[in-house]
Amino acid sequence: MDELILAKFNEFVKRRSLRRTTQRDSIVRIVFAKDEHFTAEELFERIHRTESRASRATVYRTISLLVDSGLLREIDLGGEQKTYDPNFLEKPSHNHLVCVDCGKVVEFEDAHIDLLNDCITRRLGFRAIRQSIHIEAGCEQLRLKGRCPNLLATRLSGKRIKKR
Amino acid sequence: MDELILAKFNEFVKRRSLRRTTQRDSIVRIVFAKDEHFTAEELFERIHRTESRASRATVYRTISLLVDSGLLREIDLGGEQKTYDPNFLEKPSHNHLVCVDCGKVVEFEDAHIDLLNDCITRRLGFRAIRQSIHIEAGCEQLRLKGRCPNLLATRLSGKRIKKR
């Protein structure tokens, strides 16, 4: 499955008369091996947990290429580092809900929302290109039962929870 | 009108046992004198075009206070500098459409969208706190007539247009 993406990427690379390299290949494979969002630094660490090797500079440069190619998207999760989302090929129009209690990011799609946004855009005199919805929300289970199934997992994994 | 906001801010300042200073007063006045979005640097420049004086550090620190107080909101316009929006008091639930042709930012409110987002959030097991929609769009007039009323103005004013 991610081999298909790699093929698309290499097509893009060729079209731009760039070169296929071992570093680019392994970075792309690692990016699309999971459906998780990541920062440049997290990707760098993930790479170094494998047998592959690539410098920080190459990681940053390859991320830029992936974004240019349309295979990867930068999303706004409000942190200090940029966050990237590898799931837009599978779900071309998904949005993000971020739980302020546990930091969990939930992806969702909704055709009604998309349609409504399109209407609004047209009414304003524009032609929609891309839209993204960002919802900050609290965990209902935490509020009612005093605990949230994600909260513990998040703490254990040492993930960053949005401050504020 | 902005004197009311200043009063609210000073209330907040007192509640936190902080101090009312000339710098803070003038920064708040300048922030809410217009309904324009701005970056820290742009605010710093605006201040220095008046008779007021405040260091860059104080500008940054006061922006943080304003955000904490809920009077100012950080919004995502995708630039390298953080952007702030002083209009959430007047329009508590507005969203942003950014024109990729001219960089113009249009604010819009829509009750249907808000309701729909609320439903989706609840369905996912969360309780909505805040939501924002970011639409990137092209100018319909530019496409049809080959020119956009905002484009020239934007170029003249030297505003940053979103790259990509």
Next chain:
DNA sequence: GTTATTGCAAATGATTTGCACAAGG
């Protein structure tokens, strides 16, 4: 007076870049 605030300059931290060497086609 005591505590918070300011301004400056230095520190930080993510991302970018120049350059010499290595690798792709």
Next chain:
DNA sequence: CCTTGTGCAAATCATTTGCAATAAC
């Protein structure tokens, strides 16, 4: 070969912070 990519270390740039002097209350 000739051109693009890589890794390193240095540069950038927005933002933050330590500290001594200053201003609130």
